[in-house]
Amino acid sequence: MGIISRLTVRQQQNRVREEAILDATRAMLARKGYDLMTVDEVAAEAGIAKASLYKHFGSKESLAAAVMIRLLDQALAFIDGLPPEMPPADKMQGLLRWALDLRLEGGLPLLPSTSSTLQFNMLSNREYVKRILDMNARMTTLVAAAQAQGVIDPELPADVVVFALYARTCDPAVEYLRMTGHYTNQQVIDYLVRVAFAGLRGGR
Amino acid sequence: MGIISRLTVRQQQNRVREEAILDATRAMLARKGYDLMTVDEVAAEAGIAKASLYKHFGSKESLAAAVMIRLLDQALAFIDGLPPEMPPADKMQGLLRWALDLRLEGGLPLLPSTSSTLQFNMLSNREYVKRILDMNARMTTLVAAAQAQGVIDPELPADVVVFALYARTCDPAVEYLRMTGHYTNQQVIDYLVRVAFAGLRGGR
DNA sequence: GTCTATACCATGATAGAC
DNA sequence: GTCTATCATGGTATAGAC
Secondary structure: OHHHHHHHHHHHHHHHHHHHHHHHHHHHHHHHHHHHOOHHHHHHHHOOOHHHHHHHOOOHHHHHHHHHHHHHHHHHHHHHHOOOOOOHHHHHHHHHHHHHHHHHOOOOOOOOOOOOHHHHHHOOOHHHHHHHHHHHHHHHHHHHHHHHOOOOOOOOOHHHHHHHHHHHHOOOHHHHHHHHOOOOHHHHHHHHHHHHHHOOOOOO | OHHHHHHHHHHHHHHHHHHHHHHHHHHHHHHHHHHHOOHHHHHHHHOOOHHHHHHHOOOHHHHHHHHHHHHHHHHHHHHHHOOOOOOHHHHHHHHHHHHHHHHHOOOOOOOOOOOOHHHHHHOOOHHHHHHHHHHHHHHHHHHHHHHHOOOOOOOOOHHHHHHHHHHHHOOOHHHHHHHHOOOOHHHHHHHHHHHHHHOOOOOO
């Protein structure tokens, strides 16, 4: 019994430490991207030594993968937490807002796009791909429902809509607008969401 | 006279060689981004030795800067080459199409966004900043004219429109859609342009 | 047993000798 | 113009301290 509780305590400490490491990694990934992020920095930010970090995560890649997986889990939880009666288009908008919020707080690494050594390798990570497919399935369903209601352009293929929505999540216009200093974070988000759904032409 | 013509020939050779170097750099920048691009690769692709490349361009940074400047010059020339009677919104759309076309041919490096060591330093490059400001001025004028005609949402601040348009230029949805293999390049561009101007909601 | 300090090794940007 | 050296960086492995 004594042994069991000691193990549990140690496991909890481990959990806490790993969460701290993942938080530091997420911030670094968001700020510099995978290739520019160094394990040294992450370790420093997490307040531990580099080699200690390697005890928890065997490589830089597995570190990044863990962060991405955790993020996707949070996004999936966000969607599943929305009230079932909420209109599908509002759910889509809610997810975009959630992502942009996270991003403006420095917490959203750009999804592995081109020009990252990471992207390719992630596609062979079961846990990651599993969640990506999961997310895609949910989004596709949402989009179809929204299109049926006519509140999303029914002439657009579903994957075009889904990918366009993902893309808005890492829209560089966020940084541009923030740099001007003209707008609050909330205004930036509002404009971005508005342009995403109503386009530059606006109207209705 | 003989000396003069020999110099001229040599200068022409230089010009040609430097154009080849810049083309190789542009392709590399488009494919891997600044940080992942190595001068070795560029030299190899240009068919010369690394050290020779350094005779032409003093550093990796000045190489990238030269590429960006040339690109901005091409973009400015594109805009200025459009017929004056063309409606401003069509000019905006034309520029977006031009950029996406270039990109799908592997020729458009993502503009220096976050997570690149380059971005910061470019802002202290006179020639680069000069052209950026030039471009912004032209775009702002175009947007104002289009808004006056009511074909771009008049409630959006001009800088929001301008930056949103820049952002579409490097929209990762391009890669996503291309990876699905469902669409031709032309279809990808059409959908992207449509979504940019009419939004996901579509309609009119 | 878990963390720290340090050693190792490859890569890639420059600089200098032919 | 090329070839070769230098130097810094950063991922990873090992060896000792509490």
